[in-house]
Amino acid sequence: MEADKNESRGKVGSQALPAGQDKVDSVPHTPCTILESLPKSVKRRVNALKQLQVQCAHIEAKFYEEVHELERKYATLYQPLFDKRRDVVTGTVEPTDEECEWHSDREEEEELSEELKKKACVEEAKEEGAPEEDPKGIPEFWLTIFRSVDMLSDMLQEHDEPILKHLQDIKVKFSEPGQPMSFTLEFHFEPNSYFTNTVLTKVYKMKSEPDQADPFSFEGPEIVDCEGCEINWNKGKDVTVKTIKKKQKHKGRGTVRTITKQVPNDSFFNFFKPIKVSSDGEMDEDSEFTLAADFEIGHFFRERVVPRAVLYFTGEALEDDESFEEEEVEEGEEEDHGEDGDEDDEGEFDPKKEDPQPAECKQQ
Numbered sequence: 001m002e003a004d005k006n007e008s009r010g011k012v013g014s015q016a017l018p019a020g021q022d023k024v025d026s027v028p029h030t031p032c033t034i035l036e037s038l039p040k041s042v043k044r045r046v047n048a049l050k051q052l053q054v055q056c057a058h059i060e061a062k063f064y065e066e067v068h069e070l071e072r073k074y075a076t077l078y079q080p081l082f083d084k085r086r087d088v089v090t091g092t093v094e095p096t097d098e099e100c101e102w103h104s105d106r107e108e109e110e111e112l113s114e115e116l117k118k119k120a121c122v123e124e125a126k127e128e129g130a131p132e133e134d135p136k137g138i139p140e141f142w143l144t145i146f147r148s149v150d151m152l153s154d155m156l157q158e159h160d161e162p163i164l165k166h167l168q169d170i171k172v173k174f175s176e177p178g179q180p181m182s183f184t185l186e187f188h189f190e191p192n193s194y195f196t197n198t199v200l201t202k203v204y205k206m207k208s209e210p211d212q213a214d215p216f217s218f219e220g221p222e223i224v225d226c227e228g229c230e231i232n233w234n235k236g237k238d239v240t241v242k243t244i245k246k247k248q249k250h251k252g253r254g255t256v257r258t259i260t261k262q263v264p265n266d267s268f269f270n271f272f273k274p275i276k277v278s279s280d281g282e283m284d285e286d287s288e289f290t291l292a293a294d295f296e297i298g299h300f301f302r303e304r305v306v307p308r309a310v311l312y313f314t315g316e317a318l319e320d321d322e323s324f325e326e327e328e329v330e331e332g333e334e335e336d337h338g339e340d341g342d343e344d345d346e347g348e349f350d351p352k353k354e355d356p357q358p359a360e361c362k363q364q
Contacts, residue, residue: 057210057218064208064221068181072174078307079171085309086169090190091137138313142167145312146268151300159239160268166192170309172302181206181221185301194239196232200272203227204298223295228272239267271297 035043087093143164146152156164169188175181187200205225210218242265249256274294275287283291304317311317
């Protein structure tokens with residue numbers, strides 16, 4: 001009986017499967033084993049498909065170059081709106097009543113309880129007698145964003161905050177046509193007592209071409225290097241260094257002297273003196289991690305913070321980001337339950353402990 005089944009199975013295979021396919025199905029489907037199991041004639045055809053795939057990657061690279069040009073074109077259309085945002089933030093321009101109208105969701109207004117309404121009326125009555133405070137523009141606009149966004153607050157130190165109160169605007173500038181693909185972050189400051197620069201810059205150099213050694217890894221433009229700028233600190237105001245005192249004892253006489261020494265200090269402004277990519281590409285693990293984080297921050301400024309600054313100031317963009325993360329976690333947990341069944345809980349999934357994603361600048 002078993003022999004009949006095997007014979008029947010063999011007939012089905014020979015009739016339904018192309019030559020060599022039964023051989024493919026009999027081994028684990030990993031790239032190496034699949035290729036090794038194929039007849040030479042089929043391998044030749046697969047190689048032809050790979051050649052076509054490389055050509056597709058080069059066309060995709062051209063596509064992203066044109067996307068970059070399109071971004072540059074539309075950046076000029078956005079800029080007048082961003083300039084007006086800057087003027088409102090700094091108090092240079094006072095928006096009209098019409099421009100200040102903003103209607104919140106009706107449902108949210110209806111959810112306000114009568115008790116809260118009464119409390120608001122009482123508070124309003126108390127404040128009627130006192131003159132209303134009217135600060136210039138929107139104070140600490142960018143500093144508030146830095147404090148609110150985890151990626152930026154991790155770099156922020158207490159001694160950075162008084163300086164960032166003078167930050168008036170952040171701009172993104174794209175490379176000109178014919179130049180290598182790049183973008184520049186410009187941080188515009190009002191005159192202050194900390195440094196003489198009015199603009200601090202960070203240039204991110206990008207590449208949009210498949211790697212000759214591994215063309216199939218191409219997924220769009222990626223940041224490959226960055227350049228900061230020199231900050232002209234006023235005397236005693238450089239927050240990127242700190243002065244420490246050290247005692248030294250003379251070996252022969254036994255006398256002790258105290259010397260002062262400057263050492264690096266944690267600060268957001270270290271952002272403007274990044275690690276340089278070596279010409280041979282060799283870097284230790286810590287340097288690679290620091291550089292990858294730098295690329296990710298630059299991309300985040302360009303794609304999220306600058307275009308949607310007001311929503312990060314109010315926290316609305318943060319709520320959107322958190323909702324997206326929660327959905328990802330829930331999906332991951334469902335997959336874990338499906339695989340693990342009733343096994344004991346050996347650890348909870350924490351997205352913050354996951355390896356950071358590579359800082360790529362694929363256009364959306």
